Amino acid sequence: xxxxxxxxxxKFVITCELGPPKGIEIEKLxxxxxxxxxxxxxxxxxxxxxxxxxxxxxxACRLLKDKDLEPIMQLTCRDRNRLGLQSDVLSAAVLxxxxxxxxTGDHPTLGDHPEAMPVFDLDSVQLLSAVKGLMxxxxxxxxxxxxxxxxxxxxxxxNPGADPLEPQIxxxxxxxxxxxxxxxxxxxxxxxxFALFMEKVTPVLSYxxxxxxxxxxxxxxxxxxxxxxxxxxxxxxAGIHVPExxxxxxxxxxxxxxxxxxxxxxxRLIRELKDLCQGVHIMSLGWERHIPTVLEMV
Amino acid sequence: xxxxxxxxxxxxxxxLGDEKNIFLLACNGCxxxxxxxxxxxxxxxxxxxxxxGKNAASTVxxxxxxxxxxxxxRLAREMDKIRQADSILVLSCGVGVQAVSKVVxxxxxxxxNTVSLGGLQGLWPSDERCQACGDCALDYTGGICPxxxxxxxxxxxxxxxxxxxxxxxxxxxxxxxxxxxxxLQKVGRLENFKKIRTPRDHSKMLPSSELRxxxxxxxxx
Numbered sequence: 001x002x003x004x005x006x007x008x009x010x011k012f013v014i015t016c017e018l019g020p021p022k023g024i025e026i027e028k029l030x031x032x033x034x035x036x037x038x039x040x041x042x043x044x045x046x047x048x049x050x051x052x053x054x055x056x057x058x059x060a061c062r063l064l065k066d067k068d069l070e071p072i073m074q075l076t077c078r079d080r081n082r083l084g085l086q087s088d089v090l091s092a093a094v095l096x097x098x099x100x101x102x103x104t105g106d107h108p109t110l111g112d113h114p115e116a117m118p119v120f121d122l123d124s125v126q127l128l129s130a131v132k133g134l135m136x137x138x139x140x141x142x143x144x145x146x147x148x149x150x151x152x153x154x155x156x157x158x159n160p161g162a163d164p165l166e167p168q169i170x171x172x173x174x175x176x177x178x179x180x181x182x183x184x185x186x187x188x189x190x191x192x193x194f195a196l197f198m199e200k201v202t203p204v205l206s207y208x209x210x211x212x213x214x215x216x217x218x219x220x221x222x223x224x225x226x227x228x229x230x231x232x233x234x235x236x237x238a239g240i241h242v243p244e245x246x247x248x249x250x251x252x253x254x255x256x257x258x259x260x261x262x263x264x265x266x267x268r269l270i271r272e273l274k275d276l277c278q279g280v281h282i283m284s285l286g287w288e289r290h291i292p293t294v295l296e297m298v
Numbered sequence: 299x300x301x302x303x304x305x306x307x308x309x310x311x312x313x314l315g316d317e318k319n320i321f322l323l324a325c326n327g328c329x330x331x332x333x334x335x336x337x338x339x340x341x342x343x344x345x346x347x348x349x350x351g352k353n354a355a356s357t358v359x360x361x362x363x364x365x366x367x368x369x370x371x372r373l374a375r376e377m378d379k380i381r382q383a384d385s386i387l388v389l390s391c392g393v394g395v396q397a398v399s400k401v402v403x404x405x406x407x408x409x410x411n412t413v414s415l416g417g418l419q420g421l422w423p424s425d426e427r428c429q430a431c432g433d434c435a436l437d438y439t440g441g442i443c444p445x446x447x448x449x450x451x452x453x454x455x456x457x458x459x460x461x462x463x464x465x466x467x468x469x470x471x472x473x474x475x476x477x478x479x480x481x482l483q484k485v486g487r488l489e490n491f492k493k494i495r496t497p498r499d500h501s502k503m504l505p506s507s508e509l510r511x512x513x514x515x516x517x518x519x
Binding site: 077082104106107109110118120121122123124125126129130140157158159162163164166167168170171173174177178186236237238239 | 449450451452453454455456457458459460461462463466467475476479488491492494495496497498500
Protein backbone atom coordinates (compact mmCIF):
# COMPACT_ATOMS: atom_id res chain seq x y z
CA UNK A 1 0.00 0.00 0.00
CA UNK A 2 1.20 3.51 -0.78
CA UNK A 3 2.00 5.38 2.40
CA UNK A 4 0.05 8.41 1.22
CA UNK A 5 -3.15 6.36 1.52
CA UNK A 6 -2.54 6.07 5.27
CA UNK A 7 -2.26 9.83 5.59
CA UNK A 8 -5.42 10.26 3.54
CA UNK A 9 -7.21 8.02 6.03
CA UNK A 10 -6.32 10.67 8.62
CA LYS A 11 -4.07 8.28 10.47
CA PHE A 12 -1.06 9.38 12.56
CA VAL A 13 1.39 7.33 10.52
CA ILE A 14 4.22 5.39 12.12
CA THR A 15 7.22 4.07 10.26
CA CYS A 16 10.41 2.48 11.49
CA GLU A 17 13.61 1.30 9.94
CA LEU A 18 15.39 -1.85 8.85
CA GLY A 19 19.12 -1.59 8.22
CA PRO A 20 20.11 -4.61 6.10
CA PRO A 21 23.06 -6.63 7.43
CA LYS A 22 26.64 -6.76 6.26
CA GLY A 23 26.37 -10.38 5.20
CA ILE A 24 23.64 -12.56 3.83
CA GLU A 25 21.87 -13.73 6.98
CA ILE A 26 18.93 -11.36 6.98
CA GLU A 27 16.16 -13.70 8.22
CA LYS A 28 16.72 -12.96 11.89
CA LEU A 29 16.49 -9.20 11.36
CA UNK A 30 13.25 -9.59 9.46
CA UNK A 31 11.81 -11.93 12.10
CA UNK A 32 12.51 -9.28 14.71
CA UNK A 33 10.06 -7.00 12.93
CA UNK A 34 7.23 -9.49 13.41
CA UNK A 35 5.95 -7.99 16.70
CA UNK A 36 5.58 -4.66 14.89
CA UNK A 37 3.28 -6.06 12.20
CA UNK A 38 0.07 -4.28 13.17
CA UNK A 39 1.65 -1.44 15.08
CA UNK A 40 3.72 0.16 12.36
CA UNK A 41 2.49 1.32 8.93
CA UNK A 42 5.67 0.78 6.97
CA UNK A 43 9.38 0.02 7.22
CA UNK A 44 12.09 2.14 5.65
CA UNK A 45 14.87 -0.05 4.29
CA UNK A 46 18.10 1.91 4.26
CA UNK A 47 20.38 2.14 1.23
CA UNK A 48 23.91 1.41 2.49
CA UNK A 49 23.31 3.52 5.57
CA UNK A 50 26.24 5.72 6.62
CA UNK A 51 28.00 4.66 3.39
CA UNK A 52 28.72 1.21 4.83
CA UNK A 53 28.62 -1.66 2.31
CA UNK A 54 25.87 -4.18 3.06
CA UNK A 55 22.82 -5.95 1.57
CA UNK A 56 20.92 -3.64 -0.76
CA UNK A 57 17.61 -1.98 -0.10
CA UNK A 58 15.81 -3.49 -3.09
CA UNK A 59 16.33 -7.14 -2.10
CA ALA A 60 15.47 -6.48 1.55
CA CYS A 61 12.32 -4.58 0.53
CA ARG A 62 11.16 -7.56 -1.50
CA LEU A 63 11.76 -9.90 1.46
CA LEU A 64 9.56 -7.65 3.62
CA LYS A 65 6.92 -7.65 0.92
CA ASP A 66 6.99 -11.47 0.92
CA LYS A 67 6.12 -11.33 4.63
CA ASP A 68 3.36 -8.85 3.91
CA LEU A 69 5.19 -6.04 5.67
CA GLU A 70 5.06 -2.70 3.82
CA PRO A 71 8.52 -1.49 2.71
CA ILE A 72 9.72 2.01 1.87
CA MET A 73 12.77 1.70 -0.32
CA GLN A 74 15.43 4.29 0.39
CA LEU A 75 17.32 5.38 -2.68
CA THR A 76 20.45 7.53 -2.49
CA CYS A 77 22.43 9.29 -5.20
CA ARG A 78 25.79 8.21 -3.80
CA ASP A 79 26.45 4.94 -5.64
CA ARG A 80 24.64 4.96 -8.97
CA ASN A 81 24.47 7.27 -11.93
CA ARG A 82 21.16 8.06 -13.64
CA LEU A 83 21.25 4.80 -15.61
CA GLY A 84 21.59 2.72 -12.45
CA LEU A 85 19.07 4.74 -10.46
CA GLN A 86 16.35 4.69 -13.09
CA SER A 87 16.90 0.99 -13.70
CA ASP A 88 16.62 0.23 -9.97
CA VAL A 89 13.45 2.28 -9.79
CA LEU A 90 11.95 0.15 -12.57
CA SER A 91 13.22 -2.99 -10.84
CA ALA A 92 11.54 -1.86 -7.62
CA ALA A 93 8.24 -1.49 -9.45
CA VAL A 94 8.66 -4.94 -11.01
CA LEU A 95 9.18 -6.38 -7.51
CA UNK A 96 6.03 -4.71 -6.18
CA UNK A 97 7.64 -1.93 -4.14
CA UNK A 98 5.27 1.03 -3.88
CA UNK A 99 7.09 3.55 -1.68
CA UNK A 100 10.38 5.25 -2.48
CA UNK A 101 12.31 7.65 -0.28
CA UNK A 102 14.73 9.70 -2.37
CA UNK A 103 17.74 11.24 -0.67
CA THR A 104 21.21 12.55 -1.45
CA GLY A 105 23.08 10.03 0.71
CA ASP A 106 26.12 10.39 2.93
CA HIS A 107 29.49 10.95 1.31
CA PRO A 108 31.56 7.73 0.90
CA THR A 109 34.36 9.15 3.06
CA LEU A 110 32.06 8.74 6.11
CA GLY A 111 31.72 4.99 5.59
CA ASP A 112 33.79 1.83 5.48
CA HIS A 113 35.01 2.29 1.89
CA PRO A 114 36.30 5.86 2.04
CA GLU A 115 38.34 5.34 -1.10
CA ALA A 116 35.19 4.79 -3.22
CA MET A 117 34.22 7.19 -5.97
CA PRO A 118 31.33 9.43 -4.93
CA VAL A 119 28.80 9.39 -7.78
CA PHE A 120 26.14 12.04 -7.09
CA ASP A 121 25.29 12.21 -10.80
CA LEU A 122 21.87 13.40 -9.63
CA ASP A 123 20.89 15.20 -6.44
CA SER A 124 17.80 14.39 -4.39
CA VAL A 125 15.62 16.97 -6.19
CA GLN A 126 16.67 15.68 -9.59
CA LEU A 127 16.13 12.08 -8.47
CA LEU A 128 12.56 12.89 -7.43
CA SER A 129 11.98 14.54 -10.83
CA ALA A 130 13.47 11.54 -12.61
CA VAL A 131 11.17 9.08 -10.79
CA LYS A 132 8.21 11.37 -11.43
CA GLY A 133 9.20 11.28 -15.10
CA LEU A 134 9.27 7.46 -15.12
CA MET A 135 5.83 7.52 -13.50
CA UNK A 136 4.75 9.64 -16.46
CA UNK A 137 6.06 7.00 -18.85
CA UNK A 138 9.33 8.69 -19.86
CA UNK A 139 12.92 8.19 -18.85
CA UNK A 140 15.32 11.08 -18.23
CA UNK A 141 16.42 11.11 -21.84
CA UNK A 142 12.80 11.52 -22.93
CA UNK A 143 12.44 7.98 -24.23
CA UNK A 144 9.06 6.30 -23.81
CA UNK A 145 8.74 3.36 -21.45
CA UNK A 146 7.04 0.34 -22.90
CA UNK A 147 3.66 -0.57 -21.46
CA UNK A 148 2.18 0.83 -18.28
CA UNK A 149 4.41 3.17 -16.25
CA UNK A 150 5.44 2.44 -12.65
CA UNK A 151 3.49 3.95 -9.76
CA UNK A 152 5.05 5.05 -6.49
CA UNK A 153 4.44 7.14 -3.43
CA UNK A 154 7.49 9.41 -3.22
CA UNK A 155 9.05 10.53 0.04
CA UNK A 156 11.91 12.87 0.86
CA UNK A 157 13.85 14.01 3.91
CA UNK A 158 14.53 17.31 5.63
CA ASN A 159 16.71 18.34 8.55
CA PRO A 160 14.67 20.67 10.77
CA GLY A 161 17.64 21.22 13.08
CA ALA A 162 19.92 22.61 10.36
CA ASP A 163 21.45 25.99 11.00
CA PRO A 164 20.77 28.07 8.97
CA LEU A 165 17.37 26.52 8.34
CA GLU A 166 16.39 28.67 5.36
CA PRO A 167 18.38 26.74 2.69
CA GLN A 168 16.87 23.46 3.96
CA ILE A 169 13.37 24.88 3.61
CA UNK A 170 14.10 26.23 0.14
CA UNK A 171 15.34 22.81 -0.91
CA UNK A 172 12.29 21.22 0.73
CA UNK A 173 10.11 23.41 -1.47
CA UNK A 174 11.97 22.19 -4.55
CA UNK A 175 11.40 18.60 -3.41
CA UNK A 176 7.67 19.25 -3.15
CA UNK A 177 7.69 20.78 -6.63
CA UNK A 178 9.64 17.78 -7.92
CA UNK A 179 7.09 15.31 -6.55
CA UNK A 180 7.69 14.54 -2.86
CA UNK A 181 4.44 13.42 -1.23
CA UNK A 182 5.67 13.07 2.34
CA UNK A 183 8.69 14.02 4.43
CA UNK A 184 10.62 12.24 7.15
CA UNK A 185 12.90 14.36 9.32
CA UNK A 186 16.17 14.03 11.17
CA UNK A 187 15.74 13.14 14.88
CA UNK A 188 13.79 15.70 16.88
CA UNK A 189 14.36 16.29 20.61
CA UNK A 190 13.26 19.90 20.93
CA UNK A 191 9.52 20.08 20.45
CA UNK A 192 9.37 23.90 20.62
CA UNK A 193 11.93 24.27 17.86
CA PHE A 194 10.12 21.67 15.77
CA ALA A 195 6.86 23.59 16.22
CA LEU A 196 8.59 26.69 14.83
CA PHE A 197 9.93 24.65 11.93
CA MET A 198 6.44 23.34 11.12
CA GLU A 199 5.10 26.87 11.22
CA LYS A 200 7.79 28.00 8.77
CA VAL A 201 7.23 25.17 6.31
CA THR A 202 3.44 25.39 6.20
CA PRO A 203 3.38 27.59 3.07
CA VAL A 204 5.97 25.34 1.42
CA LEU A 205 3.93 22.21 2.06
CA SER A 206 0.71 23.70 0.73
CA TYR A 207 2.46 24.55 -2.51
CA UNK A 208 0.12 23.93 -5.46
CA UNK A 209 -1.33 21.00 -3.59
CA UNK A 210 -4.53 19.51 -4.84
CA UNK A 211 -7.70 20.06 -2.80
CA UNK A 212 -5.75 22.23 -0.38
CA UNK A 213 -4.11 19.09 1.02
CA UNK A 214 -0.74 19.48 2.70
CA UNK A 215 2.35 17.37 2.23
CA UNK A 216 2.59 15.37 5.49
CA UNK A 217 5.65 15.51 7.71
CA UNK A 218 6.84 12.66 9.94
CA UNK A 219 9.11 13.72 12.80
CA UNK A 220 12.20 11.60 13.34
CA UNK A 221 12.58 9.71 16.63
CA UNK A 222 15.91 8.17 17.60
CA UNK A 223 15.99 6.16 20.83
CA UNK A 224 18.61 7.51 23.20
CA UNK A 225 20.47 4.48 24.45
CA UNK A 226 22.77 6.34 26.82
CA UNK A 227 23.83 9.84 27.85
CA UNK A 228 27.10 9.21 25.98
CA UNK A 229 25.19 8.53 22.77
CA UNK A 230 23.28 11.79 23.19
CA UNK A 231 26.51 13.71 23.71
CA UNK A 232 28.09 11.99 20.72
CA UNK A 233 25.18 12.93 18.48
CA UNK A 234 25.26 16.52 19.71
CA UNK A 235 28.91 16.76 18.76
CA UNK A 236 28.88 14.77 15.53
CA UNK A 237 25.48 14.52 13.88
CA ALA A 238 24.35 17.46 11.79
CA GLY A 239 21.15 19.08 12.97
CA ILE A 240 20.64 16.92 16.07
CA HIS A 241 20.53 18.61 19.43
CA VAL A 242 19.59 16.68 22.55
CA PRO A 243 18.92 19.27 25.26
CA GLU A 244 20.86 19.09 28.52
CA UNK A 245 17.65 18.34 30.52
CA UNK A 246 17.00 15.17 28.54
CA UNK A 247 20.62 14.00 28.92
CA UNK A 248 20.41 14.63 32.69
CA UNK A 249 17.06 12.91 32.92
CA UNK A 250 18.52 9.82 31.28
CA UNK A 251 21.73 9.93 33.33
CA UNK A 252 19.73 10.39 36.55
CA UNK A 253 17.80 7.17 35.98
CA UNK A 254 20.85 5.00 36.69
CA UNK A 255 21.99 2.05 34.65
CA UNK A 256 19.23 -0.44 35.59
CA UNK A 257 16.41 1.94 34.81
CA UNK A 258 18.04 3.47 31.76
CA UNK A 259 16.14 1.55 29.07
CA UNK A 260 12.85 2.27 30.76
CA UNK A 261 13.70 5.97 31.04
CA UNK A 262 14.85 6.15 27.44
CA UNK A 263 11.58 4.65 26.22
CA UNK A 264 9.65 7.01 28.46
CA UNK A 265 11.46 9.99 26.88
CA UNK A 266 10.71 8.77 23.36
CA UNK A 267 7.04 8.15 24.20
CA ARG A 268 6.75 11.63 25.69
CA LEU A 269 8.33 13.17 22.55
CA ILE A 270 5.90 11.30 20.30
CA ARG A 271 2.96 12.44 22.46
CA GLU A 272 4.08 16.06 22.25
CA LEU A 273 4.78 15.85 18.50
CA LYS A 274 1.43 14.29 17.70
CA ASP A 275 -0.39 17.60 17.38
CA LEU A 276 2.37 19.19 15.35
CA CYS A 277 2.87 16.75 12.47
CA GLN A 278 1.24 13.84 10.68
CA GLY A 279 3.41 10.95 11.81
CA VAL A 280 6.68 9.78 13.30
CA HIS A 281 9.57 7.87 11.81
CA ILE A 282 11.26 5.78 14.51
CA MET A 283 14.95 4.97 14.06
CA SER A 284 15.39 2.39 16.79
CA LEU A 285 19.01 1.38 16.01
CA GLY A 286 18.71 -2.22 17.19
CA TRP A 287 15.99 -1.53 19.78
CA GLU A 288 13.17 -2.68 17.49
CA ARG A 289 11.89 -4.91 20.32
CA HIS A 290 11.16 -1.83 22.41
CA ILE A 291 9.01 -0.08 19.79
CA PRO A 292 5.72 -1.75 20.86
CA THR A 293 6.32 -0.65 24.49
CA VAL A 294 6.91 2.94 23.40
CA LEU A 295 3.81 2.97 21.22
CA GLU A 296 1.73 1.60 24.10
CA MET A 297 3.08 4.30 26.39
CA VAL A 298 2.04 6.91 23.82
CA UNK B 299 45.57 27.25 -20.59
CA UNK B 300 41.83 26.86 -20.11
CA UNK B 301 39.55 26.27 -23.04
CA UNK B 302 36.30 28.21 -23.08
CA UNK B 303 33.37 28.41 -25.46
CA UNK B 304 30.83 31.23 -25.67
CA UNK B 305 27.47 30.51 -24.13
CA UNK B 306 24.69 31.01 -26.69
CA UNK B 307 23.65 34.69 -26.76
CA UNK B 308 20.07 33.70 -25.83
CA UNK B 309 21.34 32.02 -22.67
CA UNK B 310 23.36 35.09 -21.72
CA UNK B 311 20.38 37.38 -22.34
CA UNK B 312 18.11 35.10 -20.36
CA UNK B 313 20.45 35.16 -17.41
CA LEU B 314 20.69 38.97 -17.54
CA GLY B 315 16.89 39.13 -17.40
CA ASP B 316 15.61 42.65 -16.74
CA GLU B 317 19.01 44.07 -15.90
CA LYS B 318 19.68 47.16 -18.00
CA ASN B 319 23.15 48.46 -17.17
CA ILE B 320 25.72 45.79 -17.70
CA PHE B 321 29.40 46.21 -16.84
CA LEU B 322 31.48 44.15 -19.25
CA LEU B 323 34.68 42.59 -18.00
CA ALA B 324 36.84 40.44 -20.26
CA CYS B 325 39.92 38.34 -19.75
CA ASN B 326 42.85 38.88 -22.09
CA GLY B 327 44.55 35.58 -21.26
CA CYS B 328 43.40 32.09 -22.29
CA UNK B 329 39.95 33.46 -23.11
CA UNK B 330 41.48 35.84 -25.66
CA UNK B 331 43.08 32.86 -27.40
CA UNK B 332 39.75 31.01 -27.46
CA UNK B 333 38.00 34.19 -28.67
CA UNK B 334 35.65 34.16 -25.71
CA UNK B 335 37.56 37.05 -24.17
CA UNK B 336 39.84 39.83 -25.44
CA UNK B 337 38.86 42.89 -27.52
CA UNK B 338 37.11 40.93 -30.22
CA UNK B 339 34.66 39.06 -27.99
CA UNK B 340 34.14 42.17 -25.90
CA UNK B 341 32.98 44.25 -28.82
CA UNK B 342 30.88 41.38 -30.21
CA UNK B 343 28.93 40.89 -26.98
CA UNK B 344 28.62 44.67 -26.54
CA UNK B 345 26.87 44.88 -29.91
CA UNK B 346 24.57 41.98 -28.99
CA UNK B 347 23.64 43.56 -25.67
CA UNK B 348 22.95 46.93 -27.24
CA UNK B 349 20.81 45.22 -29.87
CA UNK B 350 18.82 43.74 -27.01
CA GLY B 351 18.29 47.23 -25.60
CA LYS B 352 20.87 47.09 -22.85
CA ASN B 353 23.43 49.67 -21.86
CA ALA B 354 26.92 48.19 -22.00
CA ALA B 355 28.97 51.39 -22.04
CA SER B 356 31.59 50.31 -19.50
CA THR B 357 34.06 47.71 -20.66
CA VAL B 358 37.30 46.66 -19.04
CA UNK B 359 39.95 44.23 -20.22
CA UNK B 360 42.22 42.54 -17.67
CA UNK B 361 45.14 40.34 -18.66
CA UNK B 362 44.40 37.46 -16.31
CA UNK B 363 41.03 37.41 -14.58
CA UNK B 364 42.10 34.35 -12.62
CA UNK B 365 44.52 36.59 -10.73
CA UNK B 366 42.39 38.01 -7.94
CA UNK B 367 44.93 40.66 -6.96
CA UNK B 368 45.14 41.93 -10.52
CA UNK B 369 41.33 42.01 -10.76
CA UNK B 370 40.91 43.81 -7.44
CA UNK B 371 43.54 46.42 -8.30
CA ARG B 372 42.22 47.07 -11.76
CA LEU B 373 38.55 47.22 -10.73
CA ALA B 374 39.32 49.65 -7.88
CA ARG B 375 39.46 52.38 -10.54
CA GLU B 376 36.03 51.40 -11.87
CA MET B 377 34.09 51.21 -8.63
CA ASP B 378 31.72 54.09 -9.45
CA LYS B 379 30.75 52.51 -12.75
CA ILE B 380 30.38 49.09 -11.16
CA ARG B 381 28.15 50.51 -8.44
CA GLN B 382 25.89 52.03 -11.09
CA ALA B 383 25.69 48.80 -13.08
CA ASP B 384 23.05 46.15 -12.39
CA SER B 385 25.50 43.36 -12.89
CA ILE B 386 28.83 42.32 -14.37
CA LEU B 387 29.06 40.05 -17.40
CA VAL B 388 32.40 38.25 -17.20
CA LEU B 389 34.08 36.98 -20.36
CA SER B 390 36.46 34.38 -18.98
CA CYS B 391 36.79 30.86 -17.65
CA GLY B 392 35.03 29.74 -14.46
CA VAL B 393 38.02 30.68 -12.32
CA GLY B 394 37.86 34.27 -13.59
CA VAL B 395 34.15 34.55 -12.82
CA GLN B 396 34.71 33.28 -9.29
CA ALA B 397 37.64 35.65 -8.75
CA VAL B 398 35.49 38.61 -9.82
CA SER B 399 32.64 37.60 -7.52
CA LYS B 400 35.13 37.40 -4.65
CA VAL B 401 36.40 40.96 -5.07
CA VAL B 402 33.20 42.79 -6.06
CA UNK B 403 29.93 42.78 -4.21
CA UNK B 404 27.84 42.55 -7.35
CA UNK B 405 25.87 39.98 -9.33
CA UNK B 406 28.16 38.26 -11.85
CA UNK B 407 27.18 36.38 -15.01
CA UNK B 408 29.50 34.05 -16.92
CA UNK B 409 29.51 34.60 -20.69
CA UNK B 410 31.33 31.34 -21.45
CA ASN B 411 31.40 27.69 -20.58
CA THR B 412 34.72 26.19 -19.56
CA VAL B 413 35.43 22.91 -21.32
CA SER B 414 37.76 20.24 -20.13
CA LEU B 415 41.23 20.46 -21.54
CA GLY B 416 43.20 18.04 -19.47
CA GLY B 417 41.97 19.49 -16.19
CA LEU B 418 44.30 22.49 -16.22
CA GLN B 419 43.29 25.34 -13.98
CA GLY B 420 43.57 29.08 -14.38
CA LEU B 421 47.03 30.43 -13.71
CA TRP B 422 46.57 31.92 -10.25
CA PRO B 423 43.46 30.60 -8.58
CA SER B 424 43.44 30.58 -4.80
CA ASP B 425 40.37 28.70 -3.64
CA GLU B 426 38.54 29.35 -6.91
CA ARG B 427 38.43 26.06 -8.76
CA CYS B 428 36.85 25.14 -12.06
CA GLN B 429 36.17 21.55 -13.05
CA ALA B 430 35.53 22.60 -16.65
CA CYS B 431 32.03 21.11 -16.59
CA GLY B 432 31.14 22.76 -19.89
CA ASP B 433 27.91 24.27 -18.54
CA CYS B 434 28.82 27.11 -16.20
CA ALA B 435 26.25 27.57 -13.42
CA LEU B 436 28.00 30.43 -11.60
CA ASP B 437 25.19 32.66 -12.70
CA TYR B 438 22.67 31.00 -10.44
CA THR B 439 24.98 30.50 -7.51
CA GLY B 440 26.31 34.01 -6.99
CA GLY B 441 29.70 33.28 -8.53
CA ILE B 442 30.53 30.39 -6.17
CA CYS B 443 30.88 27.05 -7.92
CA PRO B 444 28.57 24.31 -6.55
CA UNK B 445 30.52 21.66 -8.41
CA UNK B 446 33.86 22.39 -6.80
CA UNK B 447 32.75 23.89 -3.46
CA UNK B 448 30.21 21.16 -2.60
CA UNK B 449 31.78 17.76 -1.85
CA UNK B 450 28.82 16.11 -3.60
CA UNK B 451 28.62 18.69 -6.42
CA UNK B 452 24.94 19.19 -5.65
CA UNK B 453 23.07 21.63 -7.87
CA UNK B 454 19.87 22.25 -5.92
CA UNK B 455 20.94 23.14 -2.41
CA UNK B 456 22.72 21.66 0.59
CA UNK B 457 22.45 18.07 1.78
CA UNK B 458 21.53 17.51 5.41
CA UNK B 459 25.09 16.80 6.45
CA UNK B 460 26.57 20.23 7.11
CA UNK B 461 27.21 21.15 10.72
CA UNK B 462 27.92 24.69 11.91
CA UNK B 463 28.39 25.67 8.28
CA UNK B 464 31.06 23.01 7.73
CA UNK B 465 31.05 20.10 5.31
CA UNK B 466 30.31 16.54 6.49
CA UNK B 467 33.40 15.37 4.64
CA UNK B 468 35.84 17.77 6.28
CA UNK B 469 34.97 19.86 9.33
CA UNK B 470 37.58 22.40 8.28
CA UNK B 471 35.93 22.98 4.93
CA UNK B 472 33.02 25.40 4.53
CA UNK B 473 29.72 24.01 3.24
CA UNK B 474 29.65 25.27 -0.35
CA UNK B 475 25.89 25.70 -0.30
CA UNK B 476 26.02 27.75 2.86
CA UNK B 477 28.48 30.09 1.09
CA UNK B 478 26.21 30.20 -1.96
CA UNK B 479 23.18 30.93 0.23
CA UNK B 480 24.96 33.76 2.04
CA UNK B 481 26.29 35.19 -1.20
CA LEU B 482 22.89 35.13 -2.95
CA GLN B 483 21.37 36.81 0.09
CA LYS B 484 24.06 39.49 -0.03
CA VAL B 485 23.55 40.32 -3.71
CA GLY B 486 19.76 40.08 -3.41
CA ARG B 487 19.33 37.03 -5.62
CA LEU B 488 17.95 34.44 -3.24
CA GLU B 489 15.25 33.65 -5.80
CA ASN B 490 17.96 31.93 -7.87
CA PHE B 491 18.14 29.26 -5.16
CA LYS B 492 14.52 28.35 -5.78
CA LYS B 493 15.01 27.45 -9.44
CA ILE B 494 15.29 23.71 -9.97
CA ARG B 495 18.55 22.99 -11.80
CA THR B 496 18.28 20.06 -14.18
CA PRO B 497 20.89 17.28 -14.09
CA ARG B 498 24.28 17.98 -15.60
CA ASP B 499 25.12 16.90 -19.12
CA HIS B 500 28.42 15.12 -18.48
CA SER B 501 29.09 14.78 -22.19
CA LYS B 502 29.78 18.54 -22.20
CA MET B 503 32.99 17.81 -20.31
CA LEU B 504 34.42 15.91 -23.25
CA PRO B 505 36.41 17.98 -25.70
CA SER B 506 34.61 17.86 -29.06
CA SER B 507 36.28 16.22 -32.04
CA GLU B 508 36.60 19.66 -33.69
CA LEU B 509 38.40 20.95 -30.64
CA ARG B 510 40.72 17.95 -30.57
CA UNK B 511 41.82 18.73 -34.12
CA UNK B 512 42.88 22.28 -33.27
CA UNK B 513 46.25 23.54 -32.12
CA UNK B 514 44.58 24.68 -28.88
CA UNK B 515 44.12 21.08 -27.89
CA UNK B 516 47.22 19.68 -29.53
CA UNK B 517 49.49 22.15 -27.82
CA UNK B 518 48.77 20.47 -24.48
CA UNK B 519 50.21 17.14 -25.52
